[in-house]
Amino acid sequence: MTSSTQRHFEASVMNGGFILRAAAVSGFLLLSGCSLFSHQHEKPAIPKTADAETLYNYGIDALHTGHYELAGGEFELLQQNYPYSGFTGNAELMEGYAYYLQGEYALSVQQLERYLQLHPTSPDAAYAFYLRALCYYEQIANVERDQQGTVEALDALEEVITRFPQTSYARDAQLKIDLCRDHLAGKEMLVGRWYQQQRNYEAAMTRYQRVVQDYQTTNHVAEALERLVEVYLALGLKDQAHQTAAVLGYNYPDSQWYRYAYNDLRENHLLKNDLKKPVTHPGEQAHRGFFSRIWHSVF
Template identity: 40%
Template sequence: MPVTLRTRGAAAAVLITAFGLGLGGCDALDPTNLFAEKYKPEVVQDTPADKLYSEGLAKIEDSDYEGAVKKFDSLDKQYAYSDWSRRALLMTAYANYEGQKYDDAITASKRYLQRHPASKDAAYAQYLMAMSQYKQIPDVTRDQDRSEKALVALQELVQKYPTSEYSTDAKAKIQITRDQLAGKEMEVGRYYLERRNFPAAINRFRDVVSKYQTTRHAEEALERLTEAYMALGIVAEAQNSAAVLGHNFPDSPWYKDAHALLQNGGLEPREEKGSFLSKIYTSVMGRTAAAQ
């Protein structure tokens, strides 16, 4: 029999009805239906804190610092705000430091100090942060932003935790860092001196003397000041620089050079007691004597 629009419509109605019944049956699942999905929520048990901590330490022992960080991060998240979390955060900083991921170590150390500023391990967190900056100090020919940050962090350690076991090492590294910063200033000053830009050179050498007068670069800075002032014809300042150099570093080869330079011009070192340089070294020597 030919299929007409009417018969097609009837057939469609039957299909729609059947499909609708099927959908209705899905809405009310029969628990006895073998095809029905049975939802069983999965319960994930937290790994015991001490186990995670031990696993993290084991990773460190194996020099798997990245794996250790993952363990300690997991411990921090699962047991947030607990003592385990505090210990995990400190070990995260340590593992990153040992793995030479210094920026990550700095971040973890800062977080530790923000959360636990009064902790018995706060000094160690500060030390890790300072050392992470210190390890990234570049050679003297490059920008010294890392050196500046290392100096600040090391000084904070000494100031905030003066009796900590890390204070002595921090003081030694402060001197090394200051020497590095002075070296950079000297490099720039010599650059200007060679190009006969004497005012710019003088500014750099004065910075060394005023900021880093206890470093090994101070002697050369005073001699270079003598050179630059003589080149500009500022005789009194040249004599004063050489005199301060001779008074504080009488056996220095730099003093011999400065003295010879003045003698070639028929001059002798002469210190002006109220001068900028004289005041600096009077103050430095006074602090040194008081410390002793």
């Protein structure tokens, strides 16, 4: 769990969120900085006859001291022993949170979905959906691996925005959506470059076009347009190459990718007066080879 996510959660707690600390002694422990678990690695025995409130407070205290597995066990025990108590709904949600803190994302999703099925109109449903989305988001792999997890994260984050558009969860979800889309575009670029390197220009063209069409707000569009110029030239599609360079120059006139595309057209004697000459910055090569541009774009 990222520190920002944990701070977000703690803010929810302190602002009257779903965690209920019912016993007065528990409130004293929180205010005084004391704990039912005085040391990080100590795991005191829970009384077998503990009531729902006691189990819940033990679970909360276990979370505060980093005993996430123990906390999840207390919340689960509460649900089993007191299925109709006033603490049971909170315990269901907190068990999902405890799994999340352990990095047990599949178990967290399962528990959160169970909570949402049982409490679809809960005031804490927004947080449950948000935490569920974070479980997928935390599992996003690097662009060299399969991106199904990124797609799942994107879908879950979009659901948060659709269901709870005016919440802080929706605002944070939008930032993460932008990162997911940039990640998916990066994967398309990686595959496209590989196809281009293998001289499979049609397949590379499909990947680059997908970036331009489906991921227009990402940082990969300028490079995708320049790669399309290269691919069109390789396929003998001169008009498409020129049109794509014009789009690139209009939208990214100061980018290195426009300079590369402009020089590609010049070397192929395809320059027309409608293309503005780019500015080459001091120390920068006017044209680079394919492999040096791969290195530059990746690193």
